[in-house]
Amino acid sequence: MNNRFPVSLHILTLLDDAKGELLSSDYLAGSININPVLVRKEIMNLRKFGFVDSKEGKGGGSFLAKNAADINLGEVYNAVKSDYILGQNKNEPNPKCPIGKQINQHLISLYSDAENALIQNLSKQTLADFALKFK
Amino acid sequence: MNNRFPVSLHILTLLDDAKGELLSSDYLAGSININPVLVRKEIMNLRKFGFVDSKEGKGGGSFLAKNAADINLGEVYNAVKSDYILGQNKNEPNPKCPIGKQINQHLISLYSDAENALIQNLSKQTLADFALKFK
DNA sequence: TGTACTGTAACAAAAATAATTACAGAATGA
DNA sequence: TCATTCTGTAATTATTTTTGTTACAGTACA
Numbered sequence: 001m002n003n004r005f006p007v008s009l010h011i012l013t014l015l016d017d018a019k020g021e022l023l024s025s026d027y028l029a030g031s032i033n034i035n036p037v038l039v040r041k042e043i044m045n046l047r048k049f050g051f052v053d054s055k056e057g058k059g060g061g062s063f064l065a066k067n068a069a070d071i072n073l074g075e076v077y078n079a080v081k082s083d084y085i086l087g088q089n090k091n092e093p094n095p096k097c098p099i100g101k102q103i104n105q106h107l108i109s110l111y112s113d114a115e116n117a118l119i120q121n122l123s124k125q126t127l128a129d130f131a132l133k134f135k
Numbered sequence: 136m137n138n139r140f141p142v143s144l145h146i147l148t149l150l151d152d153a154k155g156e157l158l159s160s161d162y163l164a165g166s167i168n169i170n171p172v173l174v175r176k177e178i179m180n181l182r183k184f185g186f187v188d189s190k191e192g193k194g195g196g197s198f199l200a201k202n203a204a205d206i207n208l209g210e211v212y213n214a215v216k217s218d219y220i221l222g223q224n225k226n227e228p229n230p231k232c233p234i235g236k237q238i239n240q241h242l243i244s245l246y247s248d249a250e251n252a253l254i255q256n257l258s259k260q261t262l263a264d265f266a267l268k269f270k
Numbered sequence: 271t272g273t274a275c276t277g278t279a280a281c282a283a284a285a286a287t288a289a290t291t292a293c294a295g296a297a298t299g300a
Numbered sequence: 301t302c303a304t305t306c307t308g309t310a311a312t313t314a315t316t317t318t319t320g321t322t323a324c325a326g327t328a329c330a
Binding site for chain 4: 022024025026037040041043044054055056057058059060061062
């Protein structure tokens with residue numbers, strides 16, 4: 001499991017806390033304690049989903065592009081998710097085995113169902129709700 | 136993300152299908168298409184949780200230790216889970232940052248809540264239900 | 271007593287993840 | 301105008317995680 005979800009949520013929380021003030025990738029990286037280039041990559045992704053925006057050049061940085069109350073954590077999860085969470089499913093079971101032959105399709109439907117439950121749970125909370133805990 | 140959940144479920148499904156007949160780690164590995172030693176390791180774990188049992192020596196192998204209807208997939212998930220599913224949480228954010236200082240505790244409570252939703256969803260289905268799909 | 275298994279450790283290989291280096295280009299302001 | 305401080309992005313390296321491999325002792329069977 002990679003660390004993209006917590007990193008993205010950390011970034012978003014910091015940006016929310018900054019109340020519109022621009023934060024540099026160096027500053028963000030310093031709080032999260034990871035490499036600034038990783039932060040910039042993650043921000044590119046968050047920007048793709050319309051959560052944040054950035055300003056280049058001196059004095060530049062990033063800021064929230066929508067209200068924290070309009071970003072729910074399920075959306076954030078969807079923005080960073082890559083594989084199925086329960087298994088990478090890059091295995092190719094033996095097609096000669098009656099079980100192996102079919103298992104991937106059953107696993108996938110199991111995964112998406114379970115993952116939906118996870119996302120639905122995350123979606124109950126917005127970034128604003130989450131940020132409110134930091135007091 | 137590792138492949139332990141699908142591997143375990145694949146093993147259990149094959150054992151259920153075998154209806155008590157002993158299956159060797161070589162046979163199981165052949166269907167899953169992974170290394171037999173990995174299978175044996177996974178079986179050790181499944182045994183620890185009482186799902187399967189094995190017999191050593193010639194003609195040995197593994198078999199289900201409880202009824203497939205009494206194994207639900209949430210239990211299987213719990214048996215193989217290690218990290219939090221939403222992030223490894225091995226990062227140490229900057230303790231001087233008011234956000235960084237607190238975020239891990241909030242992430243952890245978020246994770247366990249979301250993971251509970253996932254497990255609850257998985258628990259709706261038993262191994263018997265899952266195996267029934269292979270017809 | 272040979273054969274076919276499991277259990278388990280130690281090590282190697284491969285894959286995934288993260289860090290680092292580097293630099294072009296944008297915006298600022300002295 | 302030009303040094304400075306940022307972002308955007310690619311390329312490379314390092315680290316960590318995961319998987320595969322080899323090896324062998326011990327067990328059970330025939």
